[in-house]
Amino acid sequence: MEGQRTGIESLAREAALLPQEALLKSGRKGKELVIGIPKEDSIQEKRVALVPEAVALLVARGHQVLVETGAGKEAHYTDSDYSEAGARIVYDRRQAFQAGLVVKVEPPSLEEVELLNQRSILISALQWSVQQEGLLEALMAKRITAIAWDFIQNDNGIFPLVRAMGEIAGNTSMLVAGELLAGPQGRGTMLGGVSGVRPSEVVIIGAGTVAEFATRSALGLGAVVKLFDNSPHRLIRLQNAIGQRLWTSTIQPSVLQDALKTADVAIGALRGNGPRSPLIVSEPMVAGMRRGSVVVDVTIDRGGCFETSRVTSHERPTFVELDVIHYCVPNIPSRVSRTASKALSNIFAPLLLELGDDGGVESAARQNRVARSGIYLFGGVITHAEIAREAGLPYKDLDLLLAAL
Secondary structure (H helix, E strand, C coil), X not given: CHHHHHHHHHHHHHHHHCCCCCCCCCCCCCCCCEEEECCCCCCCCCCCCCCHHHHHHHHHCCCEEEEECCCCHHHCCCHXXXXXXXXXXXXXXXXXXXXXXXXXXXXXXXXXXXXXXXXXXXXXXXXXXXXXXXHHHHHHHCCCEEEECCCCCCCCCCCHHHHHHHHHHHHHHHHHHHHHHHCCCCCCCCCCCCCCCCCCEXXXXXXXXXXXXXXXXXXXXXXXXXXXXXXXXXXXXXHHHHCCCXXXXXXXXXXXXXXHHCCCEEEECCCCCCCCCCCCECHHHHHCCCCCCEEEEHHHHHCCCXXXXXXXXXXXXXXXXXXXXXECCCCHHHHHHHHHHHHHHHHHHHHHHHHHHHCCHHHXXXXXXXXXXXXXXXXXXXXXXXXXXXXXXXXXXXXXXHHCC
């Protein structure tokens, strides 16, 4: 009997050493978010941060979405579209801003910052070069945690939202140029070419995302494209992306001037590294262009590439200077507001779902590289060294702030 008991104990000890099944907690780890979508109050801004389809996705995952009445009007979405998607329509502007997490397209105004609750979370563009004076200090005073969508990078180092808006701006700039070129003030010619007729010529200054998609559109229509940029590397990259040999040149004033003399359309898409776009095309160069030709200065939000450029609006988008039509609207993607809103929403919605699943922004800042890349204020403290240097304000490393919590 004793030997039998010893054998059973031995078997029990061996069994204890075998891998055991473990019961895991079921259910979603995360935090319910209350998301506010205010109406954009800038006359140049027609986009909305989330479209109804994205709202439906967020609501289905247990989050609340408060949409200010009329927020989607300029993007051709009604309040009914949002309410049917599960959003709550709010008629007091303050309610949208007093949600725990506010998502906007443009940076907030000082008046809008006043409506934010202490320690709330803001996702919006930063647009540092054209930001309202005192805005950063106002956000700091309210101890806001702010994520700039124009800073967000994916795992490949690409800025997905900036690239999406660049794609739209590049394509749209060529569509606008085509309308103006064929219009009563233009040359009465078609952008592109047909058999037996000389194709139109397009000069594009810059070799980034806007330039790439403007080039694709122009080539697709049959135009001759001439590309200028300060960087041979960017010109090579763009040629590789297009997949064909293109007419390219570094920016040399005499070569650029000769190209502009025969151009039907000129696109300014060189942003540069500083707060202002480099001024590439002088007034005499514009004077040498053909009568009725078209300039589309995509970089006008940073001062523009053409000396003759000045800011226009969607309502009055053009002016004629030196017999050349100028289109200088700072926010070209807003011209196609529904498409641009969908592009923004396609990236905002997954990010918001990740923030909820991670347990909020604080947890996401520790483990979510995509969300972390956009943070420039954490609890009212600047965590982006370059912004702090530009503003002349103190800066603290985000890791140190998180370690202190």
